[in-house]
Amino acid sequence: MELHQGRRSFQHKCARSGDTLYAGLVITLLIGVWYAQALEVSTGKVPFVEVLNGSSVLLPCTYTSCIGIKNLFFNWHFRSNGTLHKLCEALIPAEGIEPKMHIDHNRVEFVGSSKRSNISILLHNVTFEDQGEYICFARNEKEKYRNHSAVFTLYVVEELKVVDNTLTVVIVSVLGGAIGLIVLIMVIKAVVVAVLSKVQEKNKDCLVSSTGNDNTENGLPASKADTKATPKA
Structure with a gap:
């Protein structure tokens, strides 16, 4: 009797363990799907650029999201010597609606568009003090306001390398x-x-022709045709 109860208890524990493992796998899968659909912010394949002193430079940034956006907040910061300086910020209420920008830097121009999922900015009249890291930050309400960011590094030079x-x-x-x-x-x-x-081909033709002539001169018939006798009078 005790042995039977022990077996039932062991089977019950195994079943509970299997349910826990299954639930854990499901949760892990759901989290993976959630992250796969999450917002992504990118500054492009090349995360830096060299620009000539006094010129203008594009600071690229785009976003993607499989679940869509709602009240997407984004901003740009400039980090130099460990200090952050805000350049601009805006809110995109929904897809396709252009943001109302708040610019905090007089040489910054917003050149992006929500229709292209683009939140890039243009920095005019670059100086050596502008060299450093530029951080593109975004936060989507549909993701419970999770933070996303990408860094783009700017190098300012006196003249471009040849x-x-x-x-x-x-x-x-x-x-x-x-x-x-x-x-x-x-x-x-x-x-x-x-x-x-x-x-x-020419030598072969000459050889055939020469063989025919030699046979004729030696009294041999040049062809297989029978020679008819001259009729008597």
Whole structure:
């Protein structure tokens, strides 16, 4: 009796353990799906740019969300020597509705559009003091106001570096010359083969013609046709 009850207790514990494991897997899957649909903020494949002193530069930032947006809040900050300086901020009520920008920097211009999921800004008349990290921040109400951000680094230089393409030009020239030489060799080979083929055909014709003439001169019939006797008078 006690053995039977022990087995039932063990089976009950295993069932509860299996239910707990199943519930954990379901929760993990749901969290994974939620994160896959979450808002993403990106400053592009190249997270930095070099810009000439005194020019204007685009600070790119885009967002994506599979579940859509509602009251999407975003802003830009400039971080230099550990200090954050707010550049601008705005709220996008819903998809396709353009934000009303609040600009905190006199050289900043908003050039994005909610229709393109773009919240980029333009920084005019760049100075060396503008060098540093620019943070694009966004928060979506549909995600319980979870925070998302991406960093874009700006380097200001006196003059842009001239890229030395000498090695590239040399490599391309060598490859082009090699390819051209291979093509030339193939063309010469084709011409030689054609000429040799014609010469062989001509020699063969001459050999056949010469053999026929020799047989005639030696008194041998030049063809297989029977020679008829001259009729008597």
